[in-house]
Amino acid sequence: MLDSWTQALVFLLLSFAVPIAMLVVGMVLRVRSRRKTSPIKHEIYECGEEPDGPAWIRFHPRYYVVALVFVLFDVEAAFLFPWALGIRDNGWLAIADMTLFLGILVIGWAYAVRKGAIQWQ
Amino acid sequence: MTWTDLAPLGVELILLAGALSLLIVDLILPPGDKRILGIGTLGVFLAGLLATWTLPLDGLALGGAYEGDAMGVFLKRVFLLSGALAVLAVQGHGPKAWPRRQGEYHQLILYSVLGMSLLSGVRDLILLAVAFELMGVPLYALAAWQKRDAGAAEGALKLYLTGAVSSAATLYGFSVLYGLSGSTRIADVAAAVSAHPSPLLALGATVAVAGMGFKLGVVPFHMWVPDTYEGSPTPFIAFLSVGPKAAGAAALVQLLLPGHGALLGTVMELFLVLSAASLVLATLMALPQSNVKRLLAFSGIGHMGILLMAIATGTVDGLASLLFYLLGYLFTNAGAFVVVHAIREDGGDDSIDSFNGLVHRSWFLSGAMLLFLLSLAGVPFVVGFWAKLFVFMAAWQAGFEWLVILGALVSVLSLFYYLRVAKAMFMGTTERRDEVPMHWSVRLAVSICLIAITGMGLYPNPFVAVAEAAAKAFLG
Amino acid sequence: MITDPRIYLSIAAVLFSLGVYGVITRRNAIGVLLSVELMANAVNLNLLTFGRFVTGASGQVFTLFTIALTVVEVVIGLAIVVLLYRTRSDVLIDIASELRE
Numbered sequence: 001m002l003d004s005w006t007q008a009l010v011f012l013l014l015s016f017a018v019p020i021a022m023l024v025v026g027m028v029l030r031v032r033s034r035r036k037t038s039p040i041k042h043e044i045y046e047c048g049e050e051p052d053g054p055a056w057i058r059f060h061p062r063y064y065v066v067a068l069v070f071v072l073f074d075v076e077a078a079f080l081f082p083w084a085l086g087i088r089d090n091g092w093l094a095i096a097d098m099t100l101f102l103g104i105l106v107i108g109w110a111y112a113v114r115k116g117a118i119q120w121q
Numbered sequence: 122m123t124w125t126d127l128a129p130l131g132v133e134l135i136l137l138a139g140a141l142s143l144l145i146v147d148l149i150l151p152p153g154d155k156r157i158l159g160i161g162t163l164g165v166f167l168a169g170l171l172a173t174w175t176l177p178l179d180g181l182a183l184g185g186a187y188e189g190d191a192m193g194v195f196l197k198r199v200f201l202l203s204g205a206l207a208v209l210a211v212q213g214h215g216p217k218a219w220p221r222r223q224g225e226y227h228q229l230i231l232y233s234v235l236g237m238s239l240l241s242g243v244r245d246l247i248l249l250a251v252a253f254e255l256m257g258v259p260l261y262a263l264a265a266w267q268k269r270d271a272g273a274a275e276g277a278l279k280l281y282l283t284g285a286v287s288s289a290a291t292l293y294g295f296s297v298l299y300g301l302s303g304s305t306r307i308a309d310v311a312a313a314v315s316a317h318p319s320p321l322l323a324l325g326a327t328v329a330v331a332g333m334g335f336k337l338g339v340v341p342f343h344m345w346v347p348d349t350y351e352g353s354p355t356p357f358i359a360f361l362s363v364g365p366k367a368a369g370a371a372a373l374v375q376l377l378l379p380g381h382g383a384l385l386g387t388v389m390e391l392f393l394v395l396s397a398a399s400l401v402l403a404t405l406m407a408l409p410q411s412n413v414k415r416l417l418a419f420s421g422i423g424h425m426g427i428l429l430m431a432i433a434t435g436t437v438d439g440l441a442s443l444l445f446y447l448l449g450y451l452f453t454n455a456g457a458f459v460v461v462h463a464i465r466e467d468g469g470d471d472s473i474d475s476f477n478g479l480v481h482r483s484w485f486l487s488g489a490m491l492l493f494l495l496s497l498a499g500v501p502f503v504v505g506f507w508a509k510l511f512v513f514m515a516a517w518q519a520g521f522e523w524l525v526i527l528g529a530l531v532s533v534l535s536l537f538y539y540l541r542v543a544k545a546m547f548m549g550t551t552e553r554r555d556e557v558p559m560h561w562s563v564r565l566a567v568s569i570c571l572i573a574i575t576g577m578g579l580y581p582n583p584f585v586a587v588a589e590a591a592a593k594a595f596l597g
Numbered sequence: 598m599i600t601d602p603r604i605y606l607s608i609a610a611v612l613f614s615l616g617v618y619g620v621i622t623r624r625n626a627i628g629v630l631l632s633v634e635l636m637a638n639a640v641n642l643n644l645l646t647f648g649r650f651v652t653g654a655s656g657q658v659f660t661l662f663t664i665a666l667t668v669v670e671v672v673i674g675l676a677i678v679v680l681l682y683r684t685r686s687d688v689l690i691d692i693a694s695e696l697r698e
Binding site for chain 2: 005114
């Protein structure tokens with residue numbers, strides 16, 4: 001019982017201590033920068049490449065759409081690995097399951113294609 | 122697992138098959154008039170409702186992760202009705218305002234209801250997490266529906282950020298619960314809590330409940346509610362303010378009440394504090410509002426306080442009162458938002474002023490709105506009165522006298538802001554004398570809600586009996 | 598190979614706290630999304646640790662699902678941020694307060 005209380009205490013302390021510590025450190029550092037402002041302080045990287053142009057340049061929105069579609073289908077593939085390991089034990093039922101799963105994904109894919117989500121022009 | 126194992130998921134299968142077929146229809150149809158999709162979606166919801174009476178939905182499914190029972194069936198009806206009302210009310214607005222995106226609106230609502238429907242009988246933390254997300258993710262997209270409007274994008278971002286943070290917190294809580302009990306089955310978790318009560322388990326439960334509180338929009342996790350309500354299409358808000366709230370309450374019930382409320386015991390104080398805070402703060406913040414949607418948003422936060430009160434009892438009476446409350450709240454709140462939608466369609470701007478003199482322009486809308494407001498406030502002869510009364514009675518018996526007194530006081534106070542809208546409708550003046558134009562679908566949706574709240578207000582007994590049977594089936 | 602689960606759980610707790618810190622202090626919506634992702638990964642680490650040291654495979658199954666859920670959320674979040682950027686051409690959250698009273 002004592003042990004589990006200690007764990008809870010450590011957890012609580014950690015979850016309070018980390019943000020507080022970061023805020024305090026940030027505050028300490030900020031005092032110095034407030035006293036002496038220089039244009040360098042306002043740069044994105046204090047050392048390294050000079051930023052060229054605004055940081056928020058306009059990417060073509062299509063880029064995001066394609067990326068989003070890719071990420072979605074990419075992660076669904078994660079479910080294929082445990083399925084491949086268990087397919088021997090579950091036989092045709094496993095195959096039917098995965099067919100259904102992939103079937104739904106294919107309909108989603110058809111939707112993305114039909115609505116022009118992956119057409120660049 | 123075999124395929125016959127899926128019988129209790131009949132409603133979900135109908136929703137999934139319907140949604141996918143409608144998606145294919147949407148893809149095949151040439152761009153243009155797609156009213157058929159809305160009608161088809163309504164058909165899917167009606168088929169699902171019909172299935173709750175005709176199909177055998179009891180029993181275990183998905184290897185024990187899901188169990189259909191009378192409470193699940195009751196909740197499914199609430200969810201399906203909320204989806205159907207949201208889809209019905211948009212039939213006039215949608216084809217005009219966003220003809221190219223009709224398919225998506227209906228799809229998203231269908232998937233969200235599918236997620237809720239799965240929540241109605243969940244017995245496993247993994248399925249609970251997945252179903253909760255399936256319910257929540259379509260809502261983010263729907264909140265950003267008016268995509269040219271910066272306010273809508275902001276409201277959606279607020280809903281999304283609170284939602285994403287809350288699901289991360291919920292999942293963290295689930296991971297602790299799973300790790301300390303060694304099982305993802307909720308029953309096993311509850312048993313582990315009873316056998317070895319540990320502060321870490323309580324911590325896990327607290328984090329999980331706080332995460333779900335975000336979705337319910339209880340104080341202090343309510344910041345997103347008014348902004349999202351203001352920025353989103355009103356028929357969608359009629360859905361968002363009812364379906365997901367009911368589903369969130371259902372998820373809390375599924376998580377906390379099994380095993381004689383073992384987990385509920387660990388978060389009881391939190392629950393009572395959240396409930397009291399929601400009741401008081403929501404009422405105080407609703408009083409100065411001049412926008413009807415924001416006013417209804419804060420009123421909704423107050424109603425979540427009452428839902429938490431009902432869950433905190435952990436008794437059969439409390440659960441029955443919660444189920445009855447959800448049913449009554451569904452028709453009341455959805456009806457009120459559909460009226461707001463009708464006024465908006467007429468050129469209003471959601472402010473209380475745009476309700477001025479409504480009685481001269483449509484006795485139907487103004488009378489309906491009055492009844493919805495009275496029901497929200499809990500005045501006798503409409504369902505809101507019984508719903509609140511049953512919750513208060515159950516909570517009194519469970520020993521939360523102070524909370525009940527607080528709830529009753531707040532209800533009286535809430536009459537003031539509800540009646541401000543009524544005053545504008547009946548005593549305000551307007552130059553216009555033309556009848557408010559109403560699409561048949563809006564008229565039908567308001568009529569359904571109106572009949573439901575007066576019917577349940579005058580004869581609550583059969584509905585209470587069903588709710589009680591459902592609560593008994595769940596708590597055993 | 599460290600065999601004490603508490604180390605992993607502590608790392609997860611720190612990760613989660615960092616995520617909460619980021620959510621509270623970040624002004625940029627993308628930064629908040631990153632912080633949420635940090636919280637989700639703390640969950641994954643927790644689940645994997647419990648699955649490895651305490652119980653069987655269900656922790657890993659749970660992890661697969663949380664990964665998928667998180668990705669779905671992040672994708673829709675990015676879509677909303679892109680939408681906000683198109684209407685307002687910045688994604689700073691505390692400027693996103695037109696709706697506030």
